Amino acid sequence: MGELAIGRPGLLLVDDRPGSFTDYVISRTDVGVFLLRFEPWADALPKDYLDGTKHLPTFVVRADVPLEEEAARYRSWVVTQERPPGYFCNPHEPLQEVSQRFAGLVGLPHLDDLQVGWVRRKPQMKARFQELGIPCAQYREVATLEQIEAFGEEYGWPLIVKPVDSFASIDTYKLETPEELSQLPDLGRREWMVEEFLTGKEYQLCAVVAGGVVLDAWPSWTPAALLETVAGAMNANVTIAEPTELPVDVKRITQKLVDGMRIDHGYLHMEFFLSMDGSFHMSEIGARLAGCEIPTNHGLSHGFDIFSVTLDTYLGRSPELPYTQKRCVGDLLLPISAGRITRMTGLDELKRMPGVLGGKLRFAVGDLVDPRRASNASSGYVHVEGETVEETASRMENVLDEFEFEVEKAP
Structure with a gap:
């Protein structure tokens, strides 16, 4: 479904924010580009960017509707398009889980749930490193300050505390001593992990x-x-x-x-x-x-x-x-x-x-x-x-x- 007789491939591109790669893909006239947006990310896109991309076929996944229903709505919508996409790309981190699952539901190339865990959720990622014989820092999933302190007693201070799905160092902290545990935000609002601090x-x-x-x-x-x-x-x-x-x-x-x-x-x-x-x-x-x-x-x-x-x-x-x-x-x-x-x-x-x-x-x-x-x-x-x-x-x-x-x- 991605290649038509005229040889122009169709690509479903996850579009959560402007970027150099997204700008490049949109500029390619030899590729049929479809934009896939997800609420509430779609609501935060700049107006000038929305104006500049309004010529492209765009499907917005609603946040308050089950993903399976949205996938069915997409399938009904995409068959009305002249060149339905047969390929899929998500160039950014935050929407990996939902976008890859959506791509699977609509029959496009995608990462399965296990693969998404390996490349997105850090405890699963590091466990896979160890299974493959690739060295990585010691780590542990934690839910309390006491568990973090126990890890520090075992592996030493300083140490790193971060959400299991963080990126760009957002909500990531280096703690030098147990006394700095009080600086952390409420652990109850996300899933967290701790890992040893690597020098070098x-x-x-x-x-x-x-x-x-x-x-x-x-x-x-x-x-x-x-x-x-x-x-x-x-x-x-x-x-x-x-x-x-x-x-x-x-x-x-x-x-x-x-x-x-x-x-x-x-x-x-x-x-x-x-x-x-x-x-x-x-x-x-x-x-x-x-x-x-x-x-x-x-x-x-x-x-x-x-x-x-x-x-x-x-x-x-x-x-x-x-x-x-x-x-x-x-x-x-x-x-x-x-x-x-x-x-x-x-x-x-x-x-x-x-x-x-x-x-x-x-x-x-x-x-x-x-x-x-x-x-x-x-x-x-x-x-x-x-x-x-x-x-x-x-x-x-x-x-x-x-x-x-x-x-x-x-x-």
Whole structure:
């Protein structure tokens, strides 16, 4: 049902927020794009974005109706369309459970419930790591402060406390001592877990998969761990031009995960730690695109169209990776704070700085902003290149030194 006689595939794309990949897919005239939105996420989409996508066939899943009924309503609706979609893609994290289940109900390629657990719920994820013989931090599901303290007594402090389905470091806390347990929110409102604190260096890792085969895997160096960026550390990711510089074979490890989790296609985003002695610990895995602008870094670093390659894998194709460059490229998230913006350095000024390839500012002077405590919160971003990770990071520091962002506190 995805390929018609004229050869144009149809794709059902989960659309919970604007993003670079979504913008790219929507721009492709050789793909029949259908948007799948879910309440209440659909209600929060910006008006200008809704206006810009109103030409696309869109199905909104209602929140107060059983999913099976909504799937039946979709099947009745989609047969009236000229080119019904035969492929499915969810590029983001929050709606994995409901969107993958919906795709299964309407007969599209999807992750089953067990796979969704492996790539979304962290206790199941880490249990699968252990089953596959991939090292990871010790962990435990918890429901009380006493259980967290008992874990700390067994594995030591500091430790990490987070919801089992968190992302972007939202509601994730590092506790140095038992006395800091009082800082945690009410545990009763979500499912929580605790894990040991790993020392060493945190890395991001992305890959694309087609037909169960990892086409390639791209590691990213991070100046600071994600949780540290929430506290104000430099928030950036730099694609490592030569993955062989790392003491682990990231492509081999990714293929082991793909085999063990039965991942057939698509984009994977992962995180791992390397200790000072070179030991490896897998942190997390997600079956979706990386956040921020990490995919774009990989494309700019190796000189190819990362979004085209990614889209092809969701359309059942096995694309080539036509690399034309080898350089380090990273995305630097620009600082943000709550209030009404009174001054902000312009993008044109930033683009004149050494190594800056381009970027985007999300706000303008006069806007009222109230950023969430998350590792992806920013006022914008710039892409920065360098011959080495060190040169790229140094140029990012220069950008931060020049970037001005001032606000007046709102009442």
